[in-house]
Structure formats: C-alpha cells, structure tokens
Amino acid sequence: MRKQSNLAARELTQPLLPGFDAETMALIAAKPTRETAKKLGRKFELFLGAIRRQQPFDGLEQHFKDALETAARDPVALYRFFQLYNYFNGGIAPAIAPLVGNIGKSRDLFTDPETPVTAEASYAFAIAREVQKASTDEYGDPNYRDLVTGQKLDHRRLSDGLMKAVGNYAGLSDQERNGFEVPAWLVANKKDIQKLYAGAEGNLAKLAQALGMHFTSEYSADAIEFSNACKSLFIDHKNEGLHHYLCENPYISVGGNTFAAHSWLQTHGGWDAEKNEIRHGVEYVHLVTGFAAMALMVGKAGPEKKMIAQKNFLEGIRNGQKLLDDFFIGAKAECEKILAARDVPVPGRKTARHLSAQPA
Numbered sequence: 001m002r003k004q005s006n007l008a009a010r011e012l013t014q015p016l017l018p019g020f021d022a023e024t025m026a027l028i029a030a031k032p033t034r035e036t037a038k039k040l041g042r043k044f045e046l047f048l049g050a051i052r053r054q055q056p057f058d059g060l061e062q063h064f065k066d067a068l069e070t071a072a073r074d075p076v077a078l079y080r081f082f083q084l085y086n087y088f089n090g091g092i093a094p095a096i097a098p099l100v101g102n103i104g105k106s107r108d109l110f111t112d113p114e115t116p117v118t119a120e121a122s123y124a125f126a127i128a129r130e131v132q133k134a135s136t137d138e139y140g141d142p143n144y145r146d147l148v149t150g151q152k153l154d155h156r157r158l159s160d161g162l163m164k165a166v167g168n169y170a171g172l173s174d175q176e177r178n179g180f181e182v183p184a185w186l187v188a189n190k191k192d193i194q195k196l197y198a199g200a201e202g203n204l205a206k207l208a209q210a211l212g213m214h215f216t217s218e219y220s221a222d223a224i225e226f227s228n229a230c231k232s233l234f235i236d237h238k239n240e241g242l243h244h245y246l247c248e249n250p251y252i253s254v255g256g257n258t259f260a261a262h263s264w265l266q267t268h269g270g271w272d273a274e275k276n277e278i279r280h281g282v283e284y285v286h287l288v289t290g291f292a293a294m295a296l297m298v299g300k301a302g303p304e305k306k307m308i309a310q311k312n313f314l315e316g317i318r319n320g321q322k323l324l325d326d327f328f329i330g331a332k333a334e335c336e337k338i339l340a341a342r343d344v345p346v347p348g349r350k351t352a353r354h355l356s357a358q359p360a
C-alpha cells in the first residue's frame with residue numbers, strides 16, 4: 001500500500017515535458033530583448049524536441065504533401081485546394097479568441113501558491129496574454145500593408161488575394177469559382193477544431209487540451225504547411241506553373257486592397273533555398289508564445305495540476321493532429337475529384353481516356 005502511494009507521488013512530480021522551470025518563468029516575465037528571446041528559444045527547442053519524440057508529426061506532413069502534390073497537377077485542382085485551405089484557415093484564427101477568454105475567465109484555477117492573499121494570486125491573464133499574441137497580426141499584419149493606402153492587412157484578406165490569384169492562373173470565371181461548394185465534412189471539421197480549441201472555463205483538462213490543439217495548429221503551419229507549400233510551389237517548381245504566373249502577375253486587388261499576391265504564404269513562413277531549411281515566419285513566433293502559455297499553466301501549478309495539464313496537453317496534440325490530418329486527407333480527395341472530372345492523368349489511376357481505349 002505504502003509502495004503504491006510512493007509510486008503515485010513520484011509519478012505526479014515527474015515532468016512529462018521539459019522547459020516548465022523557474023528559469024523559463026523568469027524569461028517570460030523579463031523585459032523582452034534579443035538575449036531573453038534567444039534563451040527562451042533554447043528552452044522552447046528542448047520542449048519541441050521532447051514533443052516530437054512523443055508525438056511524431058511525420059504522418060501529418062506526408063498527408064499535407066500528398067494533398068498539395070495532388071492539387072498541383074492541375075490549375076483548377078490547385079484553386080480548389082486553396083479555396084478549401086482558405087476556409088479551413090479562416091476557421092482557425094477566430095478560434096484563438098474563445099480560448100483566450102476561457103483562460104482569462106478561469107481566475108480561480110490559476111492561482112500562485114506563493115502569493116499569500118488569494119484575491120491577488122491569479123495569473124490567468126498572464127497565460128491568456130501569451131495565447132492572445134498569436135491572433136493580433138491575424139487582424140492587421142504590420143509587415144503586409146495595402147500598397148496604395150499603407151493600411152495593415154488582415155490575414156483573411158491576404159489569403160483571399162492568393163486564392164483569387166490562383167483562380168486567375170486557372171482561368172476560372174466568377175461563376176465557376178462560385179460553383180465550388182464547401183463540403184459538409186469540412187464544415188464539421190471546422191466545428192470540431194473550434195470546439196477543441198476553445199477549451200472550457202474553469203476546466204484545467206479541457207484548457208490544456210485546447211493549448212495542445214493551439215500548439216499543433218501553429219506547429220503544423222510553421223514546420224509542415226507554409227514551409228512545404230513555399231518549397232514545392234516556388235522552389236521545386238521555380239519558373240513553372242503558379243510560380244511563373246505570379247512572377248508575371250505579382251500583385252492582386254481584392255476587396256479594395258492591392259498587395260503582393262504571395263503575401264499570405266510569405267508572412268506565415270517559407271523555405272530558405274540556400275540553406276535548404278524552413279524560413280520561420282509569424283507561425284514560429286506564435287508557437288513560442290504558445291509554449292510560454294503552457295509553461296505558465298504548468299510551471300506555477302501544484303504537482304497534481306502539473307500532471308493533469310501535461311497529460312491533457314499531449315492529448316490535445318493527438319486530437320489536434322487527427323483533425324488536421326482529416327482536413328489534409330479530405331482536401332486531397334476533393335482535388336482528386338477535380339482531376340478525375342478534368343481527366344488529368346494521375347500515376348496509378350486510369351483516366352477516362354485510358355478506360356475508353358480498353359478493348360470491351
């Protein structure tokens with residue numbers, strides 16, 4: 001009996017993930033400088049390495065690449081991909097605010113045991129602030145402005161601009177663009193992501209799962225989606241297809257704004273052709289602030305809450321991966337439908353032309 005309770009106590013104090021220590025807390029609280037950012041970055045990389053070992057993202061990356069590669073076989077399929085991807089991403093950025101609110105509202109859940117007066121002890125807003133940092137540029141990016149007015153542009157506008165440019169590249173009329181419907185599975189996928197992303201007021205397990213979803217979304221955007229998209233479209237297929245079109249037609253006007261058509265990809269991340277590695281954009285910054293939120297949630301908690309938060313954070317990553325995976329797989333299937341309808345050859349699949357040429 002005694003042996004069992006010792007084991008339970010050991011389990012409670014054993015950290016599942018590195019980086020939730022006093023030094024990290026001090027770095028989050030310190031005046032932001034190049035030096036503190038560098039040190040926090042090192043803590044984050046340790047944390048990221050441990051997560052990757054526990055929750056490999058290889059399958060997710062492969063499914064994203066498969067979807068994009070399928071889409072890139074044909075300009076209309078590529079337009080369909082960006083239309084679906086625009087809808088998918090348009091549901092994620094607004095999911096951050098409910099999570100920020102639910103953490104902020106959970107005042108009594110996050111109280112510092114070292115502060116003697118309970119009414120002065122809540123650090124819920126500090127956690128919420130780190131999550132909030134991921135959404136500010138969504139609604140006005142200081143680095144991507146209207147070329148005429150100088151107004152900051154929101155990420156939906158930038159995404160709409162790229163989607164419009166891909167539609168122009170594909171030669172699609174307005175009517176044809178409006179003919180593509182949002183599939184029911186994607187509406188359901190968006191709702192499931194938003195539900196997991198929101199967490200729930202006063203519920204540590206659900207809030208930690210939501211941070212896991214947030215982490216997965218930012219990680220995938222940085223390390224999988226925007227980096228691979230830029231590599232595939234602009235480096236592996238340099239001067240071909242969409243890249244060639246955008247070199248000839250670099251600007252786009254949509255909703256009264258004019259800007260560089262590839263801005264939406266650029267701001268989130270990309271690929272450094274010379275170094276042959278990811279070029280981090282805002283998604284990496286969001287990822288590090290997500291780590292800071294988790295470090296605050298875990299670092300100041302008592303042993304039992306520490307364990308609940310970490311286990312549920314990892315569960316949120318697992319569930320988040322599944323939802324992103326469902327989107328990539330679903331998007332690929334929608335693009336395959338376009339390829340089949342347009343009789344575009346796909347390795348391993350017979351086209352209508354091939355089939356009609358077969359002897360009866």
Ligand SMILES: [Fe+2]
Pocket residue numbers: 093138155268
């Ligand atoms: Fe964004």
Ligand SMILES: [Fe+2]
Pocket residue numbers: 134218221282283286
């Ligand atoms: Fe982000």
